[in-house]
Amino acid sequence: MNNQELKNTAQRMVAHDKGLLAMDESNPTCDKRFAKQGIPQTVEARRAYRELLITTPRLGECISGVILYDETIRQRGKDGTPFVETIQRAGIVPGIKVDTGAKALAGHPGEKVTEGLDGLRERLNEYFQMGARFAKWRAVITPGTGIPSRGCIEANAGALARYAALCQEAGLVPVVEPEVLMEGDHTLQRCSELTEEVLRAVFAHLYTQRVELDGMILKPNMVLPGLSCPQQEGVDEVADATVQCLSRAVPAAVPGVAFLSGGQSCELASARLNAMNVRFKSKLPWAVAFSFARAIQQPALEIWKGHEENVTAAQQALYHRARCNRAARRGEYQPAMERSWKWDAVSAGKAA
Ligand code: 13P
DSSP, rough: OOHHHHHHHHHHGGGGGGEEEEOOOOOHHHHHHHHHOOOOOHHHHHHHHHHHHHHHTTGGGGGEEEEEEHHHHHHHHHOOHHHHHHHHTTTTTEEOOOOOEEEOOOOOOEEEEOOOOOTTTHHHHHHHHTTOEEEEEEEEOOOOOTBSSSHHHHHHHHHHHHHHHHHHHHHEEEEEEEEEOSSSSSOOHHHHHHHHHHHHHHHHHHHHOOGGGGOOEEEEEOOOTTTOOOOOHHHHHHHHHHHHHHHHHHHHHOOOEEEETTTTTTHHHHHHHHHHHHGGGGGOSSSSEEEEEEEHHHHHHHHHHOOOOHHHHHHHHHHHHHHHHHHHHHTOOOHHHHHHHHHHHHHHHHEE
16 A cells, blocks of 8 residues: 555545545436436446536536446446546546445344445455546444444444555545434434544544545535424534534544535535635635535436436536535635526536
8 A cells, every 4th residue: 555645646636626526326326316307227328327427528627536336437438438537537536436335234223334345355456457546435324213323333433444444455545434314303413413423433443443544535424404303504503513523523634524415405515515614614624525426416417317418408517516516615605606607607618
């Protein structure tokens, strides 16, 4: 393992106010999203959609890395160019999801543990050969009555740490993703306590497994009230709660925190990220970035609908969301950007 290279890659992933585009939906998840839009659930449709995403003009201005899925990293564009090559040419770092999903945790009803450690060393070496330079593993923590249990938190934190150590051995920057879910009626305060408990456990296990903190990226949830909680705090309160929670639990050596969107609307995800940077950017040891899937992709998917003639409009929508989130990293995102984007994105597309 070359620690300097890992460090350089991790720095590059959060440099220049850019962030990550997560496009690593497993086939079942991708198919579910396609079905909602009336898009055929085929290998070819998934390939065409991912080609649309990675060939978006000027994507590299706002996106530093894309997270691929095993099927996607092996695919090519219509002209035969491997996706990995297209991504690299755009100045973007290719990454890969390597967990095999969250499964029921034995002895813990209603809780999950993420699997995928068996054979992981070999898979990581193969992905490195294919050009990937970072990886992702998502652990899921469900807030509810009497849960999460300590057993669930420990099992997931332990797996995240073993995955991260294996990634660094293989020369891949681990994106460590412990997600406290938004679903439920828990309060902002409860989400904050849980997120802190989970992050403390994760960093304890990362330390025990000798993971180099300057060669990783943390991908946490924002601290939010549950979706069905009657009390929904404003953007600034969410930004304060999130930064306060992370400040207590995330060591300064970590170069970047890249939030997942977790089912927030695109606009709220951008506004909350923006508020964190407006209020705290100059005071924080780590970059406050994004690694969104739905909050970047959703409008593009809804425009595309599986039709070739919609590709350009879908790419404009994708570029727009990527640009809003880069602006949010700078603390320059304005809700007015949501109204004026069409013209900007059209000219951006033509200029490319
Ligand atoms: P969302 O931004 O849609 O939550 O997805 C991020 C992700 O990569 C989940 O693992």
